[in-house]
Amino acid sequence: MTETLLCASNIAIEIAGLELVSNMDLEVDKGHSLGIVGETGSGKTLTCRALAGLLSPIGGRISRGKLWLGSQEATSPEAYGKKDLYGRVVSLVPQNSLTTLNPLMRIGSHLTEIIIALDADSAVRPKARAIDLLQRVGLPDPECILRQYPHELSGGMRQRVMIALAIPGRPQLLVADEPTTALDVSVQKDILELLRRCSQEENMALILVSHDLGVIAAATQFVAVMYAGMIVERGPTETVLRQPRHPYTQALRPVPRSVVPSDSLAYLGPQQVLKHGRMGAASHRAVHTWTADAVPKFPHSKRLVTRSLWLVTVRTSC
Numbered sequence: 001m002t003e004t005l006l007c008a009s010n011i012a013i014e015i016a017g018l019e020l021v022s023n024m025d026l027e028v029d030k031g032h033s034l035g036i037v038g039e040t041g042s043g044k045t046l047t048c049r050a051l052a053g054l055l056s057p058i059g060g061r062i063s064r065g066k067l068w069l070g071s072q073e074a075t076s077p078e079a080y081g082k083k084d085l086y087g088r089v090v091s092l093v094p095q096n097s098l099t100t101l102n103p104l105m106r107i108g109s110h111l112t113e114i115i116i117a118l119d120a121d122s123a124v125r126p127k128a129r130a131i132d133l134l135q136r137v138g139l140p141d142p143e144c145i146l147r148q149y150p151h152e153l154s155g156g157m158r159q160r161v162m163i164a165l166a167i168p169g170r171p172q173l174l175v176a177d178e179p180t181t182a183l184d185v186s187v188q189k190d191i192l193e194l195l196r197r198c199s200q201e202e203n204m205a206l207i208l209v210s211h212d213l214g215v216i217a218a219a220t221q222f223v224a225v226m227y228a229g230m231i232v233e234r235g236p237t238e239t240v241l242r243q244p245r246h247p248y249t250q251a252l253r254p255v256p257r258s259v260v261p262s263d264s265l266a267y268l269g270p271q272q273v274l275k276h277g278r279m280g281a282a283s284h285r286a287v288h289t290w291t292a293d294a295v296p297k298f299p300h301s302k303r304l305v306t307r308s309l310w311l312v313t314v315r316t317s318c
Helices: 044-052 077-082 107-118 126-136 142-146 155-166 185-202 213-219 237-242 247-252 270-276
Strands: 004-015 018-029 033-037 060-069 090-093 173-177 205-210 222-227 230-236 264-266 312-314
Touching: 004 044, 004 205, 018 044, 018 060, 018 205, 018 230, 033 044, 033 213, 044 060, 044 090, 044 173, 044 205, 090 155, 107 126, 107 142, 107 155, 126 142, 126 155, 155 185, 173 185, 185 205, 185 213, 205 213, 213 237, 222 237, 222 247, 230 237, 230 247
Parallel strands: 033 205, 033 222, 090 173, 173 205
Antiparallel strands: 004 018, 004 060, 222 230
């Protein structure tokens, strides 16, 4: 029987009195993986911060709903400090490693600081533990890396360091906020494999955030689709990808060439245009957004309409 590790019920997140995430319901079982997918600005990073108890530094708070981590309520930020939740129960891999890491601190200082804070009673020396963590995330010559500064590492190496910084306390839930952004495809594959391996070895639940459905499909068992601060669709990853019900989820899928008529207007997100790879003269302008139940239809003009904010002319003949 599976054990529920994370339960978020009717969560609303606000900053400066403005509600940016509404009516969010999430549930993750121990050892399972959940993907959260959506375009930039849909509320993915705010959701990650809420789950990790890190809304306060950016002036945010959970204004409504309940958040539970195992048997412990974690709705208020004070709960994370009093109950030692962050680092031991839940840990976050932030989105941008270069801006997250302190440029004036060596990698070894970053790691030993976290190790001492989370595992002060360990008989293993902090430096030895830091070397072990770097080896676990697949970094060669860890002793050399401990002496380096963040800017001296490649993007893929920094991302591995970020994962090493997230696991010293052996958390039960690892939240990875777009860990493959701006990385080469081959490096993305290695990072996803590393996250899967860490999750399996430590029996951690994994929440993986991305704007790319391909990344979510490769690494998670379940998926939640976010749009405009709300979860518009959820379910087993394979089911949602094969039979998406919401028009926004349908638009996130790669568009085959055969379904895009020549010299037609297609309402697509920017990522779809890049994936399609055959874009002619493209004009971008803001268009109206519609509710899910009021998506306009154009039966006499072969157009694909979604709730995206981008209007793109796609010419397949160029």
